[in-house]
Amino acid sequence: MIAKQSLLDFDRQQLADVCQSIDVPTSHANTIYGKVFRYGQLDVENTVNVPKKLLAWLDENTEIHLPEIISQQQSEDNTQKLLLRMDDKRDVESVIIPGAGRITQCISSQVGCAIGCEFCLTATGGLTRNLTTAEMMSEVFIAHRVLGEYPRNLVLMGMGEPLHNYEHVAKFVRMVTDERGMAFSPRRVTISTAGLVPAIYRMLEDDLPCSLAISLNATTNEVRNQIMPINLKYPLESLLKAMQDYVAVRNRKRILVEYVLLAGINDSEEDAKRLVDLVKPLNSTVNVLPFNPFPGSKYQRPSDEVVDMFSKHLNDAGLVAVIRRSKGREISAACGQLKTEVNERAVQLLAKRSAKA
Numbered sequence: 001m002i003a004k005q006s007l008l009d010f011d012r013q014q015l016a017d018v019c020q021s022i023d024v025p026t027s028h029a030n031t032i033y034g035k036v037f038r039y040g041q042l043d044v045e046n047t048v049n050v051p052k053k054l055l056a057w058l059d060e061n062t063e064i065h066l067p068e069i070i071s072q073q074q075s076e077d078n079t080q081k082l083l084l085r086m087d088d089k090r091d092v093e094s095v096i097i098p099g100a101g102r103i104t105q106c107i108s109s110q111v112g113c114a115i116g117c118e119f120c121l122t123a124t125g126g127l128t129r130n131l132t133t134a135e136m137m138s139e140v141f142i143a144h145r146v147l148g149e150y151p152r153n154l155v156l157m158g159m160g161e162p163l164h165n166y167e168h169v170a171k172f173v174r175m176v177t178d179e180r181g182m183a184f185s186p187r188r189v190t191i192s193t194a195g196l197v198p199a200i201y202r203m204l205e206d207d208l209p210c211s212l213a214i215s216l217n218a219t220t221n222e223v224r225n226q227i228m229p230i231n232l233k234y235p236l237e238s239l240l241k242a243m244q245d246y247v248a249v250r251n252r253k254r255i256l257v258e259y260v261l262l263a264g265i266n267d268s269e270e271d272a273k274r275l276v277d278l279v280k281p282l283n284s285t286v287n288v289l290p291f292n293p294f295p296g297s298k299y300q301r302p303s304d305e306v307v308d309m310f311s312k313h314l315n316d317a318g319l320v321a322v323i324r325r326s327k328g329r330e331i332s333a334a335c336g337q338l339k340t341e342v343n344e345r346a347v348q349l350l351a352k353r354s355a356k357a
């Protein structure tokens with residue numbers, strides 16, 4: 001038996017192609033697409049005013065499976081961490097973060113991650129596989145079920161490096177921003193990358209309708225090489241050049257810069273000064289994220305005084321710097337802490353790394 005394709009993998013054009021192939025007016029693609037993606041109604045078989053021929057084709061060739069919610073943890077600040085089991089029994093996490101009038105969902109794009117940032121719990125297990133577009137869409141549908149509506153913002157900052165899974169992520173971005181579907185504003189969909197420079201240029205060439213965030217975390221190659229091995233391949237100079245080119249082509253659209261503060265590593269006044277020099281020409285907003293230690297991590301969280309000093313320095317220099325005292329800390333839903341479990345292997349691996357350092 002041929003496996004059915006997930007209907008959540010079909011964009012509007014693909015549905016129109018289906019209509020054309022079975023000789024049904026392509027306008028019916030909009031009806032099906034709107035029902036599923038705009039209103040979150042997944043019972044396609046009951047769609048009225050659509051030719052039976054199209055419904056029969058969809059029934060025969062497609063299916064919709066949402067992942068199972070394996071666990072749902074809620075922190076004191078109402079951040080919810082959902083552990084989702086995909087059809088092949090692989091688990092990923094998706095986090096729903098409350099905010100004043102705007103709920104943000106942090107989407108995972110891979111099972112695990114190959115990038116190997118030293119401060120990141122997700123990195124400890126390596127990469128298992130990419131998520132498909134349908135699986136990422138299903139994360140949003142799960143949020144819709146939990147919240148009774150779609151979240152306001154989507155940030156691809158969960159498990160995985162989104163630009164390492166470019167094809168599926170690009171299609172996801174186009175689908176969630178389709179005005180006949182979920183209709184997220186491109187400003188409210190953000191891809192966060194550790195710095196895959198060629199893929200940043202590809203985003204530009206493809207004119208991907210979304211915002212960009214760069215996980216920078218260091219102001220010298222020496223430190224960035226140490227905490228983010230991707231810097232050995234794409235050093236700061238090439239990353240900053242890509243950021244400048246992005247801003248220039250995107251008509252001075254701002255890039256969000258994320259900076260995880262690690263005590264004694266990248267949190268000095270000199271670091272703050274260098275950060276100003278690096279990002280001020282880009283007019284970037286900086287998210288200052290004090291590190292949240294997890295069992296086995298070799299880095300520490302800076303004191304509140306250091307965090308305040310660091311961001312004050314950025315603000316005094318005219319940058320917009322926001323301290324994100326990560327929500328959901330007690331349920332490990334904070335930045336760089338998504339992993340299905342803090343397992344023995346991860347802790348041993350981190351202990352080994354610390355011993356080597």
Ligand code: SF4
Nearest residue numbers: 113116117120123160
């Ligand atoms: S911080 Fe992001 S890119 Fe780096 S290892 Fe973790 S998930 Fe991957």
